[in-house]
Amino acid sequence: MKQAENLQEYLRNWAGGDDQRFAVETTINRLLEGTVAISEIASFGALAGDLSGEAGGTNEDGDTQKMFDVRAHEILMEACAKAPVAVVGSEEAAEVIEVDRTAPLAVVMDPLDGSSNIETNAPIGTIFSIYAVPPSDVSTLEDSVLQEGVNQLAAGYIIYGTQTSLVLTVGAGTQIFTLDHQAGEYVLIRRDVTIPHIAKEYAINASNHSFWDGSIQNYVQDCIMGYSDHKQKFNMRWIASLVAEAHRIFVRGGVFLYPGDSREGYQLGRLRLVYEANAMAFLMEQAGGSATDCVRRIMEIKPESLHQRTPLVMGSKANVMQVARYQNFQDDDRNQAPLFGTRGLFVSGRGNF
Numbered sequence: 001m002k003q004a005e006n007l008q009e010y011l012r013n014w015a016g017g018d019d020q021r022f023a024v025e026t027t028i029n030r031l032l033e034g035t036v037a038i039s040e041i042a043s044f045g046a047l048a049g050d051l052s053g054e055a056g057g058t059n060e061d062g063d064t065q066k067m068f069d070v071r072a073h074e075i076l077m078e079a080c081a082k083a084p085v086a087v088v089g090s091e092e093a094a095e096v097i098e099v100d101r102t103a104p105l106a107v108v109m110d111p112l113d114g115s116s117n118i119e120t121n122a123p124i125g126t127i128f129s130i131y132a133v134p135p136s137d138v139s140t141l142e143d144s145v146l147q148e149g150v151n152q153l154a155a156g157y158i159i160y161g162t163q164t165s166l167v168l169t170v171g172a173g174t175q176i177f178t179l180d181h182q183a184g185e186y187v188l189i190r191r192d193v194t195i196p197h198i199a200k201e202y203a204i205n206a207s208n209h210s211f212w213d214g215s216i217q218n219y220v221q222d223c224i225m226g227y228s229d230h231k232q233k234f235n236m237r238w239i240a241s242l243v244a245e246a247h248r249i250f251v252r253g254g255v256f257l258y259p260g261d262s263r264e265g266y267q268l269g270r271l272r273l274v275y276e277a278n279a280m281a282f283l284m285e286q287a288g289g290s291a292t293d294c295v296r297r298i299m300e301i302k303p304e305s306l307h308q309r310t311p312l313v314m315g316s317k318a319n320v321m322q323v324a325r326y327q328n329f330q331d332d333d334r335n336q337a338p339l340f341g342t343r344g345l346f347v348s349g350r351g352n353f
């Protein structure tokens with residue numbers, strides 16, 4: 001399948017050398033062909049019943065695998081086999097998978113994000129990042145997928161929603177494309193997306209409230225109360241699908257939080273650094289937003305394992321910074337400091353943008 005001319009045009013903004021650009025372009029094109037097939041299943045197949053069921057196993061993170069998770073993984077592995085890809089790290093495989101040791105690129109992917117939503121007909125997606133394989137004399141194949149996010153050559157996600165959209169960066173801004181199903185091509189619809197610096201919409205799974213630490217509880221409480229004596233009201237969303245939450249932020253700004261909490265296994269939250277958070281962080285930063293683990297820049301965290309989790313706060317830059325500021329003010333501070341009282345950090349002025 002030939003991708004739309006304007007996608008190829010964007011890929012020509014490539015800052016690296018010709019060989020690397022060609023390798024990345026080929027890999028993106030093969031992955032996108034795979035996602036067209038996944039999109040067709042999402043629209044016409046899964047909900048008809050054939051792939052919405054459980055596959056009978058769990059992935060490395062303990063999540064129940066759906067048949068569609070497994071099928072999406074297979075489709076994208078076939079895509080990588082047709083591209084200059086040395087190794088793949090996937091949510092749906094315990095270990096990294098060698099494809100062609102001599103090839104220059106490494107791919108990490110969440111083949112199907114939000115798959116617990118399939119039967120509810122909420123948006124699901126695919127997330128991927130592409131890295132250069134470091135020289136083999138200094139690294140193992142696994143090292144290729146355990147790089148800091150700042151080394152990403154390209155990252156993107158596809159959201160299989162009302163429309164199938166692609167959000168892509170090769171480090172030259174973030175672009176939004178929509179799939180023309182008839183032509184089988186992604187067409188550019190928004191060039192150089194800019195996330196508003198500040199917005200009044202937040203997304204968090206509030207059912208975890210009692211497990212959060214004091215700083216997150218305080219932040220969310222202040223969002224609920226609003227600031228400036230409630231004249232600035234916040235809106236709240238939770239779709240339970242990372243691609244859908246990210247897409248809303250690209251369209252109208254806001255902040256998404258999945259912090260660590262005290263549930264067993266959730267100290268570092270739910271999302272995975274290597275194949276979920278880093279791609280989102282690259283896309284957000286290229287659109288003027290940011291992404292942290294509440295404090296640190298996501299893309300500067302050195303991954304230690306493929307399925308490692310990370311807290312994730314992403315979106316409008318001022319909102320993300322504000323969450324970081326709350327990390328310094330725990331419960332005790334709030335009660336002791338007359339500045340906060342019951343009115344919250346927003347009202348006190350300490351948390352203003």
Ligand SMILES: O=P(O)(O)OC[C@H]1O[C@](O)(COP(=O)(O)O)[C@@H](O)[C@@H]1O
Pocket residue numbers: 063091110112113114115116205240241242243270271
């Ligand atoms: O179940 P929760 O706590 O609402 O978490 C939802 C989060 O989990 C995810 O579904 C995890 O992704 P996977 O479906 O790929 O495992 C995210 O898309 C979403 O943000």
Ligand SMILES: [Mg+2]
Pocket residue numbers: 110112113114242276
């Ligand atoms: Mg996911």
Ligand SMILES: [Mg+2]
Pocket residue numbers: 069091110111112113114115
């Ligand atoms: Mg997944």
